[in-house]
Amino acid sequence: MEKTINIILSGLGGQGILFMTRALAQAALDKGFNVMGAETHGMAQRGGSVVSHLRLGEVKSSLVRTGTAHFLLSLEENEGYRNLPFLSHGARMYVNTNSRHFPREEAKGLLDKRKIIYRSIPAGIMAQELGAPRSSNLALLGYFSAFDEGPINYKDLKTTIHKISPKRFKDINLKILEAGYKKGKEAKK
Amino acid sequence: MVKQEILLGNGAIALGLLEAGCQMVTSYPGTPSSEILPEVVRFVKSEKLDTYVEWSTNEKVALDTAFAASITGKRAACCMKQVGLNVAADSLMSAAYIGTVGGLVIISCDDPGPHSSQTEQDTRFMARLAKVPVLDPSDPQEAREMVGLAMDISEEFRIPVILRPAIRVSHARQNISFGPIKKNKKQASFEKNPQRWAATPRFRLVLHGELNKKLTEIGKKFENLSRYNFHNLESGKQYPLGIIAGGIPYSVIRDFLSEEKRIDIPVLKIGTPYPFPESLAIAFMSACERVLVIEETDTLIEYLLRDRNKVMGRLSGHVPSEGELVPQVIHKLINNALKELNLELLQSDDDQEAAQLVKDLELPVRRPTLCPGCPERAAFFAIRKTRPKAIFTSDIGCYTLGLNLGAVDTVLDMGAAITMASGFYHSFAQDAVEQPIVATIGDSTFFHSGTTGLLNAVYNSARFVLVILDNQTTAMTGMQPTPALGIRADGSEGKAIPLERIVAGCGVDFIEVVDPYDIKKTTSLLKKAVKYVKDPGGGIAVIIARHPCVIAYPDRAIPQKKKVIITDDCVECNFCLDRFECPALYHDTELGRVNINREICVDCGVCIQVCPKGAIVEA
Numbered sequence: 001m002e003k004t005i006n007i008i009l010s011g012l013g014g015q016g017i018l019f020m021t022r023a024l025a026q027a028a029l030d031k032g033f034n035v036m037g038a039e040t041h042g043m044a045q046r047g048g049s050v051v052s053h054l055r056l057g058e059v060k061s062s063l064v065r066t067g068t069a070h071f072l073l074s075l076e077e078n079e080g081y082r083n084l085p086f087l088s089h090g091a092r093m094y095v096n097t098n099s100r101h102f103p104r105e106e107a108k109g110l111l112d113k114r115k116i117i118y119r120s121i122p123a124g125i126m127a128q129e130l131g132a133p134r135s136s137n138l139a140l141l142g143y144f145s146a147f148d149e150g151p152i153n154y155k156d157l158k159t160t161i162h163k164i165s166p167k168r169f170k171d172i173n174l175k176i177l178e179a180g181y182k183k184g185k186e187a188k189k
Numbered sequence: 190m191v192k193q194e195i196l197l198g199n200g201a202i203a204l205g206l207l208e209a210g211c212q213m214v215t216s217y218p219g220t221p222s223s224e225i226l227p228e229v230v231r232f233v234k235s236e237k238l239d240t241y242v243e244w245s246t247n248e249k250v251a252l253d254t255a256f257a258a259s260i261t262g263k264r265a266a267c268c269m270k271q272v273g274l275n276v277a278a279d280s281l282m283s284a285a286y287i288g289t290v291g292g293l294v295i296i297s298c299d300d301p302g303p304h305s306s307q308t309e310q311d312t313r314f315m316a317r318l319a320k321v322p323v324l325d326p327s328d329p330q331e332a333r334e335m336v337g338l339a340m341d342i343s344e345e346f347r348i349p350v351i352l353r354p355a356i357r358v359s360h361a362r363q364n365i366s367f368g369p370i371k372k373n374k375k376q377a378s379f380e381k382n383p384q385r386w387a388a389t390p391r392f393r394l395v396l397h398g399e400l401n402k403k404l405t406e407i408g409k410k411f412e413n414l415s416r417y418n419f420h421n422l423e424s425g426k427q428y429p430l431g432i433i434a435g436g437i438p439y440s441v442i443r444d445f446l447s448e449e450k451r452i453d454i455p456v457l458k459i460g461t462p463y464p465f466p467e468s469l470a471i472a473f474m475s476a477c478e479r480v481l482v483i484e485e486t487d488t489l490i491e492y493l494l495r496d497r498n499k500v501m502g503r504l505s506g507h508v509p510s511e512g513e514l515v516p517q518v519i520h521k522l523i524n525n526a527l528k529e530l531n532l533e534l535l536q537s538d539d540d541q542e543a544a545q546l547v548k549d550l551e552l553p554v555r556r557p558t559l560c561p562g563c564p565e566r567a568a569f570f571a572i573r574k575t576r577p578k579a580i581f582t583s584d585i586g587c588y589t590l591g592l593n594l595g596a597v598d599t600v601l602d603m604g605a606a607i608t609m610a611s612g613f614y615h616s617f618a619q620d621a622v623e624q625p626i627v628a629t630i631g632d633s634t635f636f637h638s639g640t641t642g643l644l645n646a647v648y649n650s651a652r653f654v655l656v657i658l659d660n661q662t663t664a665m666t667g668m669q670p671t672p673a674l675g676i677r678a679d680g681s682e683g684k685a686i687p688l689e690r691i692v693a694g695c696g697v698d699f700i701e702v703v704d705p706y707d708i709k710k711t712t713s714l715l716k717k718a719v720k721y722v723k724d725p726g727g728g729i730a731v732i733i734a735r736h737p738c739v740i741a742y743p744d745r746a747i748p749q750k751k752k753v754i755i756t757d758d759c760v761e762c763n764f765c766l767d768r769f770e771c772p773a774l775y776h777d778t779e780l781g782r783v784n785i786n787r788e789i790c791v792d793c794g795v796c797i798q799v800c801p802k803g804a805i806v807e808a
Contacts, residue, residue: 012555013557014560014789021362022195022362025195025362026195029193029195029364034364035195035362035363035364036328036361036362036363037195037361037362037363038357038360038361038362039197039360039361039362040304040360041220041221041223041224041305041360041667043220043304043305043557043587043589043590043665045557046557046558046559046560046587046590046665047555047556047557047558047559047560047772048555048556048557048558049555059444060327060328060440060441060443060444061328061357061437061440061441061443061444061516062328062357062361062362062363062440063357063441063515063516064516065515065516065517065520066516066517066543066544067517067537067543078550078552078553078555079555081546081547081550081552082547082552084543084546084547085543085544085547087543104550106546106549106550107546107550110542110543110546113542114543124788128787128788133787133788133789134788134789136788
């Protein structure tokens with residue numbers, strides 16, 4: 001039995017977390033993973049804190065336990081911190097923020113102690129510059145895929161985004177995904 | 190050909206319904222049940238079935254309608270959230286006595302947490318109260334299978350059966366394989382039998398006896414239903430601790446124990462909590478010195494276990510009695526029990542440090558807010574401005590969030606904006622106090638349970654202003670159509686019923702329609718309404734604040750975009766932030782004024798009318 005991979009996706013309602021979850025889940029399924037996930041619907045979607053859980057492997061429960069997530073993708077910096085308790089030792093976090101002071105000084109100690117690797121991208125600004133201010137989710141996904149640390153790479157995501165995007169958003173979605181990917185490639189150098 | 194899709198639990202339930210040959214599905218939307226019917230529609234279209242679907246006006250209507258289908262011999266289902274079952278309770282209690290002919294499955298989705306509900310109530314208790322069987326799935330795939338079982342039991346024993354998926358089943362996503370679905374060609378027939386279908390109390394006693402017999406038989410069946418009720422005891426072995434669980438907690442526990450290969454802790458899984466498989470439970474308990482019971486949301490299983498001395502659960506204080514049992518909570522309470530009994534603990538990566546850090550960071554609390562551009566925000570702003578001293582009764586939907594604008598004082602249940610306004614009016618009028626009251630209710634909520642309250646208020650001479658927030662959709666639950674639109678659940682055309690006609694039919698003489706984006710006009714209309722309410726010859730004044738929802742109809746809602754900027758006239762009074770509370774407006778400490786978050790601003794331009802200094806202008 002392969003080890004289960006636990007992913008947390010966070011942000012605020014309306015930022016497109018459900019789409020981001022769907023894209024990762026579909027890409028994982030197409031790679032042969034069993035997929036189990038949990039989503040937030042209803043009132044919290046109106047701008048409140050939103051968290052999605054995604055688990056790849058032979059599991060029955062859809063929720064990730066605190067201290068066991070391998071990846072955290074956050075569309076908002078504070079929501080990223082809020083979900084730190086989910087992260088396991090050596091986990092990786094990718095955060096959408098414009099702040100040059102990421103991560104906050106107070107958080108560094110814990111992140112280093114738990115050997116959590118953190119990276120940030122101004123996904124919101126990038127999406128806005130490309131003419132789709134609500135698509136920071138795709139820039140973050142592309143960025144995540146550039147490091148190739150998870151089970152899903154850029155090629156997988158490109159195929160999935162192509163498949164699941166509504167027709168009129170297909171081109172712009174792929175463009176923003178690519179921009180995020182390139183940003184990640186640069187950062188990796 | 191077998192396909193594989195990642196389905197929501199609600200999608201898996203929809204699939205299960207159609208695989209079970211369900212010929213009618215009715216529903217009223219409510220989190221976490223709302224996606225079942227749209228998924229039924231999707232499969233009906235792709236599989237070319239002829240299943241009848243409808244968004245009913247409320248849950249009672251949905252249940253009555255499906256009940257009728259089931260006594261024609263067809264298989265039917267209705268779907269709702271747990272508090273929706275309260276609305277349908279009258280129907281449920283009676284249907285249990287009368288019984289069915291074809292299958293009738295009631296899907297009532299629970300919301301431990303609660304994430305998007307008024308209460309954390311446990312549908313399994315409602316099943317016990319009504320004396321109908323209830324099945325408790327622990328993941329989407331099991332929910333899909335259990336729908337079929339529920340339908341079979343319902344038809345075999347002629348009894349309604351409830352499926353209770355909790356939110357983590359309904360809103361879980363799982364890859365599900367499925368093949369083609371066959372059409373059920375069962376024809377409707379109705380055999381007259383007034384002693385059953387229209388039973389008077391004398392016959393009800395007979396029916397109650399029949400119901401009790403059915404439950405005994407179903408109970409026997411559940412004892413041997415090893416697919417859903419099972420344990421992993423080794424025969425002859427005694428254990429210091431066992432766990433009894435059902436639903437989502439079972440899935441969580443199974444994952445924990447199998448990850449750590451803890452075969453020393455046996456688990457009894459209960460998939461059919463009522464009628465309770467008691468012999469199975471007795472056998473399990475006799476092999477365990479102590480038993481930890483972990484169930485959501487209340488204490489049904491715990492109540493049904495006879496040997497209380499062995500039980501560690503909610504009644505003994507071992508399990509919290511409110512809130513969702515998320516994995517870290519379950520992990521901790523298993524370890525607490527193991528510790529108490531001096532047994533080996535589950536491994537734990539202590540996360541207290543991270544939790545403490547999150548506290549220390551003092552992160553802003555992100556309360557839900559109305560969307561940027563939401564027409565209800567404009568309406569609430571005008572209401573608060575016109576009647577600052579009023580009691581604001583409101584209702585269930587996105588617009589409950591009007592409380593952020595100080596324009597919502599009460600929320601009880603569906604329709605209570607109107608009925609409570611009545612109650613407030615009469616309470617103050619009795620003391621000869623003229624208390625201003627403004628009630629707000631959404632269009633879909635008004636259709637659901639507004640009319641009876643409005644009829645009552647008019648008939649009993651109450652006086653208040655009622656604003657129907659008509660955004661032409663059921664927004665909170667995912668944009669389902671309302672009867673005013675004339676669009677049905679499958680997208681086909683229905684008869685559109687304008688709100689104005691219903692309001693007039695309730696006996697209201699003051700009915701005005703306004704676009705709330707025009708705050709000035711809305712304000713002056715509110716003033717006119719207030720005058721009417723106070724006038725000796727007046728009464729209840731109804732204003733329909735009509736503007737399309739920005740999420741459902743982004744183009745229609747903002748036909749002309751107005752790019753807004755903030756000038757240096759801003760004096761940081763924060764009036765716009767406090768009273769208008771648009772998430773796209775924020776206080777920019779660096780600039781020393783209010784600023785606009787372009788990432789979320791939708792250019793509706795409504796805030797231009799809000800600033801007392803005229804510092805918000807069109808670019």
